[in-house]
Amino acid sequence: MDMISHKGKLYENFSRNALTRLVPxxxxxxxxxxxxxxxxxxxxxxxxxxxxxxxxxxxxxxxxxxxxxxxxxxxxxxxxxxxxxxxxxxxxxxxxxxxxxxxxxYLEGYEYSIDCLAFNGKLLAAVPRKKAGGRIRSLENVPELMQIALEINQELNIPYVFNIQVKYSKGVPKLLEINPRMSGGLHISSLSGINFPYLAVKLLTTGGADVPVPNLRVTATYIEKSVVLS
The missing domain is CATH 3.30.1490.20 (ATP-grasp fold, A domain)
Structure with a gap:
């Protein structure tokens, strides 16, 4: 946790293994x-x-x-x-x-957030979510991002829900950070059909859960609504 929470330590760790290609x-x-x-x-x-x-x-x-x-x-x-x-x-x-x-x-390309679900060292689901401009988010099946999620899971073995942020530079994905927690945009990734909070709690309490195949052809946004309080 200490290493993941400090970008310098995380980059240094990755620079010593096969994930060095991700280090900016x-x-x-x-x-x-x-x-x-x-x-x-x-x-x-x-x-x-x-x-x-x-x-x-x-x-x-x-x-x-x-x-x-x-x-x-x-x-x-x-x-x-x-x-x-x-x-x-x-x-x-x-x-x-x-x-x-x-x-x-500075990485000038598209930014992706990869929301991941894992248990007992196995990556059960990974949903790449692209910031497509403004409030638009796209869930996309990007093989190299799926591979990055798999390798990071194998290296760090973070249980339940975690998030990987990468950004492209000249067509090459580079690591921004890893969040060993639920991300702020998880509600968008859950539109894939992966109910991350529910599945994480079920894995924690029962040791098993049926994880569906995610739908990675979703483009979504979100709106604000006025709510009368009094």
Missing amino acids: EYRVVNTAKEFAEACQMLKAKGKTVCLKPDSGRGGEGFRIIRGSKDSIKDLFGHLSHEMAYEDVYEILLTVPRFDSLIVME
């Missing part, structure tokens, strides 16, 4: 100097740079690092995850050390 270019940094060196290394390889906390959740602390300082357009525009390199560097200089940050290559 990255560095773990704790000082402004290390941040500058990591940015220079990635830029020299032609990469766009981003950073995020080593143990953050969701999009907390995620920033894309750009070269130019903020302009008047930024002030009047939409809120953005982008920050100028100089601004980030100056902020990090205000402390001698800070909690670990992951400085890594």
Whole structure:
């Protein structure tokens, strides 16, 4: 759990086995100097740079690092995850050390969340869910993502429900993180016919469950509804 919860430790673990192909270019940094060196290394390889906390959740602390300082357009525009390199560097200089940050290559392709159900070391179901733009989500049968789920299950043996997040870069899937819990988008993956919460509880309480073959040809969205409270 400690290793999975820290992206740096997770990437380091995967770099030592057959899953190294999933690891993006990255560095773990704790000082402004290390941040500058990591940015220079990635830029020299032609990469766009981003950073995020080593143990953050969701999009907390995620920033894309750009070269130019903020302009008047930024002030009047939409809120953005982008920050100028100089601004980030100056902020990090205000402390001698800070909690670990992951400085890594920005992955520009589609993002997939793979919701998984496992028991006694066996992967019983995997449902790849693509962020297809806005609030649209697509459940897709992507063989290489199914293989990734199988290999990660064999390596980590996480029981019941867990989630794998990957993002593509130039057609190659790279690991973002692994969540040893139910994901926030599980209600969409359950449209596949896999009732993840129910099956997980049944496996826990009885040791067995009939897991159907998922329908991976679903495109869905969600809406908000006004509810009168008083």
